[in-house]
Amino acid sequence: xxxxxxxxxxxxxxxxxxxxxxxxxxxxxxxxxxxxxxxxxxxxxxxxxxxxxxxxxxxxxxxxxxxxxxxxxxxxxxxxxxxxxxxxxxxxxxxxxxxxxxxxxxxxxxxxxxxxxxxxxxxxxxxxxxxxxxxxxxxxxxxxxxxxxxxxxxxxxxxxxxxxxxxxxxxxxxxxxxxxxxxxxxxxxxxxxxxxxxxxxxxxxxxxxxxxxxxxxxxxxxxxxxxxxxxxxxxxxxxxxxxxxxxxxxxxxxxxxxxxxxxxxxxxxxxxxxxxxxxxxxxxxxxxxxxxxxxxxxxxxxxxxxxxxxxxxxxxxxxxxxxxxxxxxxxxxxxxxxxxxxxxxxxxxxxxxxxxxxxxxxxxxxxxxxxxxxxxxxxxxxxxxxxxxxxxxxxxxxxxxxxxxxxxxxxxxxxxxxxxxxxxxxxxxxxxxxxxxxxxxxxxxxxxxxxxxxxxxxxxxxxxxxxxxxxxxxxxxxxxxxxxxxxxxxxxxxxxxxxxxxxxxxxxxxxxxxxxxxxxxxxxxxxxxxxxxxxxxxxxxxxxxxxxxxxxxxxxxxxxxxxxxxxxxxxxxxxxxxxxxxxxxxxxxxxxxxxxxxxxxxxxxxxxxxxxxxxxxxxxxxxxxxxxxxxxxxxxxxxxxxxxxxxxxxxxxxxxxxxxxxxxx
Amino acid sequence: xxxxxxxxxxxxxxxxxxxxxxxxxxxxxxxxxxxxxxxxxxxxxxxxxxxxxxxxxxxxxxxxxxxxxxxxxxxxxxxxxxxxxxxxxxxxxxxxxxxxxxxxxxxxxxxxxxxxxxxxxxxxxxxxxxxxxxxxxxxxxxxxxxxxxxxxxxxxxxxxxxxxxxxxxxx
Amino acid sequence: xxxxxxxxxxxxxxxxxxxxxxxxxxxxxxxxxxxxxxxxxxxxxxxxxxxxxxxxxxxxxxxxxxxxxxxxxxxxxxxxxxxxxxxxxxxxxxxxxxxxxxx
Numbered sequence: 001x002x003x004x005x006x007x008x009x010x011x012x013x014x015x016x017x018x019x020x021x022x023x024x025x026x027x028x029x030x031x032x033x034x035x036x037x038x039x040x041x042x043x044x045x046x047x048x049x050x051x052x053x054x055x056x057x058x059x060x061x062x063x064x065x066x067x068x069x070x071x072x073x074x075x076x077x078x079x080x081x082x083x084x085x086x087x088x089x090x091x092x093x094x095x096x097x098x099x100x101x102x103x104x105x106x107x108x109x110x111x112x113x114x115x116x117x118x119x120x121x122x123x124x125x126x127x128x129x130x131x132x133x134x135x136x137x138x139x140x141x142x143x144x145x146x147x148x149x150x151x152x153x154x155x156x157x158x159x160x161x162x163x164x165x166x167x168x169x170x171x172x173x174x175x176x177x178x179x180x181x182x183x184x185x186x187x188x189x190x191x192x193x194x195x196x197x198x199x200x201x202x203x204x205x206x207x208x209x210x211x212x213x214x215x216x217x218x219x220x221x222x223x224x225x226x227x228x229x230x231x232x233x234x235x236x237x238x239x240x241x242x243x244x245x246x247x248x249x250x251x252x253x254x255x256x257x258x259x260x261x262x263x264x265x266x267x268x269x270x271x272x273x274x275x276x277x278x279x280x281x282x283x284x285x286x287x288x289x290x291x292x293x294x295x296x297x298x299x300x301x302x303x304x305x306x307x308x309x310x311x312x313x314x315x316x317x318x319x320x321x322x323x324x325x326x327x328x329x330x331x332x333x334x335x336x337x338x339x340x341x342x343x344x345x346x347x348x349x350x351x352x353x354x355x356x357x358x359x360x361x362x363x364x365x366x367x368x369x370x371x372x373x374x375x376x377x378x379x380x381x382x383x384x385x386x387x388x389x390x391x392x393x394x395x396x397x398x399x400x401x402x403x404x405x406x407x408x409x410x411x412x413x414x415x416x417x418x419x420x421x422x423x424x425x426x427x428x429x430x431x432x433x434x435x436x437x438x439x440x441x442x443x444x445x446x447x448x449x450x451x452x453x454x455x456x457x458x459x460x461x462x463x464x465x466x467x468x469x470x471x472x473x474x475x476x477x478x479x480x481x482x483x484x485x486x487x488x489x490x491x492x493x494x495x496x497x498x499x500x501x502x503x504x505x506x507x508x509x510x511x512x513x514x515x516x517x518x519x520x521x522x523x524x525x526x527x528x529x530x531x532x533x534x535x536x537x538x539x540x541x542x543x544x545x546x547x548x549x550x551x552x553x554x555x556x557x558x559x560x561x562x563x564x565x566x567x568x569x570x571x572x573x574x575x576x577x578x579x580x581x582x583x584x585x586x587x588x589x590x591x592x593x594x595x596x597x598x599x600x601x602x603x604x605x606x607x608x609x610x611x612x613x614x615x616x617x618x619x620x621x622x623x624x625x626x627x628x629x630x631x632x633x634x635x636x637x638x639x640x641x642x643x644x645x646x647x648x649x650x651x652x653x654x655x656x657x658x659x660x661x662x663x664x665x
Numbered sequence: 666x667x668x669x670x671x672x673x674x675x676x677x678x679x680x681x682x683x684x685x686x687x688x689x690x691x692x693x694x695x696x697x698x699x700x701x702x703x704x705x706x707x708x709x710x711x712x713x714x715x716x717x718x719x720x721x722x723x724x725x726x727x728x729x730x731x732x733x734x735x736x737x738x739x740x741x742x743x744x745x746x747x748x749x750x751x752x753x754x755x756x757x758x759x760x761x762x763x764x765x766x767x768x769x770x771x772x773x774x775x776x777x778x779x780x781x782x783x784x785x786x787x788x789x790x791x792x793x794x795x796x797x798x799x800x801x802x803x804x805x806x807x808x809x810x811x812x813x814x815x816x817x818x819x820x821x822x823x824x825x826x827x828x829x830x831x832x833x834x835x836x
Numbered sequence: 837x838x839x840x841x842x843x844x845x846x847x848x849x850x851x852x853x854x855x856x857x858x859x860x861x862x863x864x865x866x867x868x869x870x871x872x873x874x875x876x877x878x879x880x881x882x883x884x885x886x887x888x889x890x891x892x893x894x895x896x897x898x899x900x901x902x903x904x905x906x907x908x909x910x911x912x913x914x915x916x917x918x919x920x921x922x923x924x925x926x927x928x929x930x931x932x933x934x935x936x937x938x939x
Contacts, residue, residue, distance in 0.1 A: 639935070642860050642868075649765045649856060653772055660776065667839050675839055682847040686874060690858030695867055702870050705851065709877055712844065716888040718898050725880075728905050733873070733912050740866055740916040744923045758861050766857035773849050777842065783890060787838040792892045802895060811899050818906050825910035833917040 001049040001057070004073045006091050009047045009101060010149055012039060013108075013142035017135050024131030033116045033126065036134040040105070040112045040141070047105040051098040055525050068530035069223040070094030072215070075151050084210050089158075090151035092214070094224075095526040096300055096380055100148035103387045104290050106513070108141045110506035111285040114395055117502035118281050118402055133173060137285070140166035144290050148297060152212035153202055153255075156298060160198065160262065163291045164191045170286060171278040180277040187271040194261020194268050201254030204247055208237040218304045224530030230304035245311055252305060252312035259295025264346045265353065266323040270588055272346060276338040276407075280398030283338060288345045288394050289387035296352045296383055303376055303528050307360040317455075320353030321462055326585070328469040332476065333571075333581040336407045337397050340477050341390070343584075344433070347470060348386050354463065355379035355448040358455035359528075374454065376528040378447030385440035385517045389432035392510035396426040399503050400481060403496035409480040414487035418496040423482045425507040430478045432514040434471035434549045442546070443518035450541045460541075464548050471552030479560035667788070674715065681708040693750045699737045706730045717792055720799055841889040844881065851878040865919050865929045869912065876908050 016039045024032040054071070063069070075090030093101075115137070119127045127133075143162035150156040164187075172184035206212050211233075220229030240247045257268075264272040275287050286292070299306060299316065306313050327346035334340035359365060359375025399422045404411055416423045432439035435446065445467060453460030487496070498504055523533040559567050571578040580586065636647070682705055689701040706729045713722035806812050851874055858871030880901040887897025919929055926934050 640931070642931070645856075646761055646765055646860050649769060653765075653768050656772055656776070660772075667837065672837055672839065675843065679843070679847045683850050686847075686851040686854040689874060690854045690862070690871055695864055698867055698870055702873060705874065706877065709881055712881060713884060716884055718884060718888070721884065721898055721901055724902060724905055728909050729873075729877075733909055736913055736916050737866065737870065740920060743920055744866065744929045752863070754861055762857040762859075762861035765860055766853040769856055770849055770853040773852075774846075777845060777849070783841065786841050786889050788889060789892045792888070794895065794898070799895070802899065809894065809896065814899075814903055818903055821907065822910055825914055829913050829917045832914070832921055 001053045003050055003053060003071050003093050004091075005046050006050045006073050006093050006101065006149060009043055009050060009105070010091060010142065010145045012043045012046070013138045013145065016040075017138040017142060020131055020138060021135035024135060027131070029126035029130035030116075032131040032134055033112075033119075036138060037109070037112045037116065039138075040109045043141075044105040044109045047101040050093065051102045054093050054098045055095075063530075064222070066531055067222055067224050068095060068525075068527075070097075070214075070219055070530075071223070072151055078155075085206065085212070087154045087212055088152055089155055091149045092151040093149065095530065096297065097148050099380060099384055099526055100297065101145065103384055104141065104144050104148065107285055107289040107387055107391045108137070108144075110391060110395065110510055111281040112137060114284075114398070114503050114506040115279070115281045117500045118398055119279065129173065133170075133279070136166055136169045136173070137282075140170065140286060140291070144294075147294060150214075150301075152214060153205070153217070153302075154212040156301070157195075157198060157202055157258075160195060160258070160294060160298075163286075163294060164188065164195065164262070167191075167275070167286050167291055170282040171275045173279055173282065174277070177277070183271075183274040183277040187275045190268055190271040191261045194258050197254040198258020198261075201251045201256075201258065204251035204254065208240065208247055208251075209233050210236065214301065218302060222530075225304050225528040227304050227307060230308050233305065234308055246309070248305070249309045249311040252302065252309050253315055255302065256295075256299060256312060256316055259298040260319065261295070262298075263292050263295025263349050263353065265295065265319050265350060266326050267587065269323065269327065269346050270591055273339045273342045273584070276336075276342050280338065280394060280401055283342070284391045284394030284398065287342065288390040292345060292349055293352065293383050293387065296349060296356065296379060299353065299356050300376065300380060300528075303356065303373075306356070307365060310360070313357050313360055316353055317357035317459075320350045320357055321459065322350075323347070324350035324354060324463065324466045325469075328466050328473065329581055330584050331473040332469065333578060335409055335582075337400070337409050337412075337477055337481065338394075338407050340473065341393055341397060344393075344470070344474065345390055347466065348382070348390065348433070351445070351448055351463070351466070352379040352382050352386070354459075355382065355451055358451050358459055361455060372533075373528040374447060374533065375451035377523055377526060377533055378444060378451050380526045381520075381522040382441075382444035382448055384520070384522070385432065385444045385514070388510055388517050389429045389440060389514040392425060392507060392514055393429040393433070395503070395507055395510065396422050396429060399499045399507065400496075402499060402503070409477070412481045412487070413484045414482065415496055416482040418487060419482075419498050421498045421504050422507065425511040426478060426482070428511040428514055430474040433474050434553060435467060435545055436549055436553075437542075437546065438515070438518060440514045440517035442542075444522075446538075446542050446545050449545050450538050453541055464545065467545055468548040468552040471549040472556050475553050475556035476560050479556060483561055485563040671715065674711070678708045678711050678715075681705075693753075695741050695745055695749075696738070699734065699741060702737070703730055703734050706734070718794055720794070720796060841885060844885040848878045848881040848885075851875075851881070863930050863932055865922075865931050866916070868931065869915055869919075873908065873912070876904065880904055 016036060020032055020036055027035075071093045073091040073093060075088045075092075077086050078089040079087040081087070112134070115133065119130055119133060121127070140163060143159050143166055147156055147159035147163060150159060168184045168188040171187055172180050174180045202212070205217075209217065211217065215223070216229070217233050218225055218230050220226035234246075234248050237247050242250055259265075261268045272287055272292065276283055278287075306316070324347050327343045327350060331340050331343035331347060334343060355375045356379045357375070359373050359379075365372040400412060400415060400419065401407055403419060404415070406412070428439065432441040435442045437443075449460060449463055449467065452463045527533045559570070583589070636643075685701045685704040685708065689698050689705060692698050692701065706725065710722045710725040710730070713719075713725055802809060803811050803815050855871045855873075855875030855878065858874065859868055862868050862871060883897040883901045883904070887894065891897070922934060923929050926936070928934060
């Protein structure tokens, strides 16, 4: 299968977006959905074909001297600023792009299929706006695919904005509810703010290096990640500095801020929990599996540059490590299952960021006994597995919400008997995220912890603690949903039950993937420089990580397996901490305070006053004066021809009189 | 030195013009107003004869007094009830009219008395305005020829006929 | 005693003034037309007498009057047709009452 099929993989969702969006309204709702699913199925098959060809196929010179090369399938010019500064829109296949193609199409296909059931009522009738929903899903898929195959940083930016837009549209899918409107505005504004920094970073970088292309920034002639290329790109800046830091450090930090906005890193994470107002499949696709890892992908794409600029890398490390802990701490107390999962997502993405950041130290890659760039590989591995099991968890949550019509876990409790399939799938997801072998999360998380320990003992212990918290809060959610106490059934006919096959089949498929994804030989396939990485399971780290995971699970089992007063007592004994965590450490209130009290009251209100009273006042004065003068003289325009004649005559006489006077004197 | 008859005729005509003009615009019966206008037009025709423009005088009587006045009388008959008087004038309206009219007359009169030295000229005798000459001028394309306006007027009259028919046609 | 140009201009001027007065004060549209005829007529007189006194060799003033009379006839015919039509619709020829198209 030729790699150029990647173009079709990218463009097919766009075609589907246009087709479903324009023609879909004329067709039945169900048919639109089925067409969307089938198109996505074709797209997925093609993407798998491309990925398999790239990783395992021979020919096309993908592996040269043991180095897996990136392949630029197409790269037409889109905007030509100067002879050297050209923005291109291309398709590039390299290890992470191929991996992302698989992730995006898989999750997207599952979500497409799942939505057939989820977006219908219990009688199987599709909701209003079904076609719009599928069109937006296709638009999102297109944007995300375009992002990962980008050949240059500007293309990434364009598609970054497009995923932001489709996220906005899908969060606000239920546009008649105020909460959804607030949530999508919040998401859009926060990510736009971050994207402003991203754009600044791109401008700085391209101004000094005179290029947008990854080929010249990070790939070099061997078409694989190359520190030498990155070094030469940095050297084109001539060591220019700003405020004591090199311009490249500024640019890379700004670019990271852009990625942090999309990836919900602290303190730009506030939009993600609110984004759960969207339909749950959307949360699974966009806000768990794909879009939120765009920031990680961005950093990974520019990895060689980041390695060489340790300042920017340290920013990522600190932000990532803090966010991982912060979000995990919040997730421990949330009662809304989607919000809890959202914070879990933030924490896991922070894991990936941290993992990227720990793979280098003092402008070189850490090599102790595993080889170079372990963190990079681990991060991408975790990205892959996390996408699968987090999508699984979200889709399970969707099934539960669809069954009990509530997001709050005190409306659930004891659902295990009613929804066994969902329960087992959710359990698999929880085990995977907690890092229990042989589920997917174990392998990837283990590699991350290894990388962290290589960077320093402190980082390793910190991340182990977060891993423990992860296991705890996930099983807390699991027990609170499926056990705790007997479920109260109010109405026998509407008792919760497993959902139709369109919703359970994706769950089963994703659960299966979560079981086996850990055995994918990522260290051979996805590395930053294209060379296979020789790793062996480090049993000290692996053992300890399993131990902390079991610790977390055990704690959760004691506290939440059966109804007991222990959680309440613990919450009471640490009331302040518990409330702070439940209120998400007051970050939203802080933002409210800063935006409303400081920015609005302090800056916007005086400016608005100035605008309304001084600027508007001036023009109102002009208008009012004109108006009153017109009112005064409007009787002249009476329509009476005799009055006109009179005025005309008087005027003519005056003119004649003036002429006479002038002649006289 | 004019002949005495001419002078007497002039005075009669001048007084008639002034008097009937005033009456035309001051009478409250519209039909009388039209009648006074007719007298003014006749007096004007007499002036034309005095100026030796017999043809013009004839046209004045035929077209104006004969044609237009008939139209006026018909229009009045069609739109007015018999014996109906116009409403008395509102005083501000009268003052407006008076100020415009008197102002104009005063200014023009002042101009005439102060500046128009040519206005003291007397009539030069024996001009020769024969029908033959008028006809030649009217249909000539030379200098002082009036063929083009003549044709334009004919088109105008045609347009006017059509317009009149269209407007007055009962739908 | 001579009949100067001046002596002809005076009645013409007064006739014009009467026309102005009538045009401004009258409400009946036909009366307004009559006033208009007065003004036109006074202008005709002026044309003729200026032509006769100042340029006796030429006939331009006379021709102007001639054409003016023709045009006045055409115009009067049209205006009276309009007035009659308006009367049919509004049952009135008072210029202050016919305000249907105003505003």
